[in-house]
Amino acid sequence: MEKLMQLKNPEYVRKFQGMCGVLIKQNNNCGSSTKNTRYGHRHEESRRKRNRNCPYQNENNSGKTDVGTNECNGDSFGDDADDGHSSTKNDNSPVAYEIKYKLPYYLAQIGAFLGDEIFYFVFYSYLAWNLDMVVARHTAMVWSVVMYLGQRTKDYLQWPRPPAPPVIHLEACHLHESSMPSTHAMAGTAMPIVLAVTISSRYECSYLLVGSVAVLWCALVCLSRLYLGVHTILDVLCGFISSIVICAVMIPCLPNLDYYQQHHAFAPLVILIAGISLCTICYPTTEKHGAKAKAVEIVSVTTGICVGLWINYQLGFVTEPHEPMPYQITAPTLKWTALTLCRFVCGSAVLGVGYILVKTLSVRFFSMYFGLDKVDERHPSVRMAHKFVTYFVIGFMTTCGAPMFVFKALGIERISAFYECY
Known part of the structure; x- marks a missing residue:
């Protein structure tokens, strides 16, 4: 030790x-x-x-x-x-x-970007809307567990970041959080592993190629934390090992979990209760600049994704696939590329408008609900409550609102999305 x-x-x-x-x-x-x-x-x-x-x-x-x-x-x-x-x-x-x-500097910037919120938004929305909803939601489920446990552990241990000097901090935006474990390393390990396993089981592809990309992704993210001077080797190592353990436990359960959250009548109620509990009873910290805000965003967006999947199946928007797996991967065409861009732009616009509208209304509502004299987004209770509601809606719109209503109304829907169900 x-x-x-x-x-x-x-x-x-x-x-x-x-x-x-x-x-x-x-x-x-x-x-x-x-x-x-x-x-x-x-x-x-x-x-x-x-x-x-x-x-x-x-x-x-x-x-x-x-x-x-x-x-x-x-x-x-x-x-x-x-x-x-x-x-x-x-x-x-x-x-x-x-x-x-x-070269190492730009590689580290790429690795850091692979663990940022902007990347998560672009990655998950593009993957769900244009490629494969099953791969997207399986990755999102493991990612949410990994990130929640990582953020919760940070606030529990409260280990400091490596001091400067001797290290040089090349990244500042995450220094307000504690250090142990590295959530970048956790997400950068879990996401490529789940992607590699899920894609290999659903599509005809080269295991060597998929595995090589996963290893490169993981190494790039983990080493970027050391290069940028924001984590110690122990932080990164613990994040890496914990993600391996979580993936080993969760990946075999993903098909059953996916089936339950779409078919069971009480799945939305269970998911909502679990999501709210994880953000309140199981995470009672009141630290102003702790990691709880990110944990609430992660849990709430995943809760919205799961509820949206349930509604898609219950309303008959999606059904079981007609063709057996594994599927063949075809080369993209010009029409397919144009449709993917249209879906991404339109979907992003819908999410952006929804984010601004829901955030504004929820901040006002919770400010009145908690008896504040004026609208205060920074109040701890208002902050956590409006984040949960806002990001819940974002998750719901990603899996249900945008693909099943907006895209269909515009005639740019992805037909195979209606058969990506367990």
Whole structure:
């Protein structure tokens, strides 16, 4: 156990960053010149875009940044975000750095993107609307369990992020959360495993190709957390191993679980009670900047997906497939490509409008329900309640509203989607 805990040492992360070309600039400070920093300007512009929408950035630092300094470029957080488990404190010394090698940096950015909310939205909606609803919902079910347990464990353990220095934080938007385990590593392990298993069982494909893509996906996400300096080796290793265990338990149960949530008369009630319980009774934390908000989003969107699947089957929108598996994979045509783009654009527009409308109404409703003098989205009870309702609707619209009503009305529906049922 003592040897295992040594993997928590941030010096190992710093050594890995050094091997990949993330170097500390000696005898430099926040006002250092940028002329000696290879790729410095392009690197910093990319990182600013990734962190621009982070609600936890210290606004007092805006306009005072220089290329190649992690603290001076928005990686430090204000007092309101310092909840005791962030490793980035206000008294950290600035760390000037340079990106020596271009390729590892961009690979790490890709790996980080594979664990971000934008990727989840694009991936799951495109997969469900254009490729295979069964693969999408099986992956979503395992992903939701993995992410919920990961977020819950973070708030329970409250381990700090690796401190800077010695490491260099190249990503700031997740530093307000605790470190153990790495949910990026958990999702980056579980998703490709479930995809590989499900696709291999449903389609005629090369096991070697599918397995290679899964391994590459997993390695890219896990190693990106070390390169960006936001997790220790122990965080990533625990996230990886826990996802393997969860996948081993859940994957054999997915067909039966899928059948139950579509056929049983009381499935929506059970799913709703379970979802609300997971967000309240089973997760009582009130930390302002903890991981609960993300856990609520994950549980609620999955709850909406499952309820939408039940309605699809009960109303006769979907039936059992007529052809036996495995299916053949055909080459995409120009018409198919155009329809996929139309479905994705129209579906995204529907989800975007629905998100804004439901969020606005739910925030107002819960502000009145909890007896507040004015509308307050940041109030802890209002925040969690409106997130559950809003993301529940997003999940429901993804599996039922958009494909079964909007696409059908526009004549761009995917015919095979009506037969993707257990």
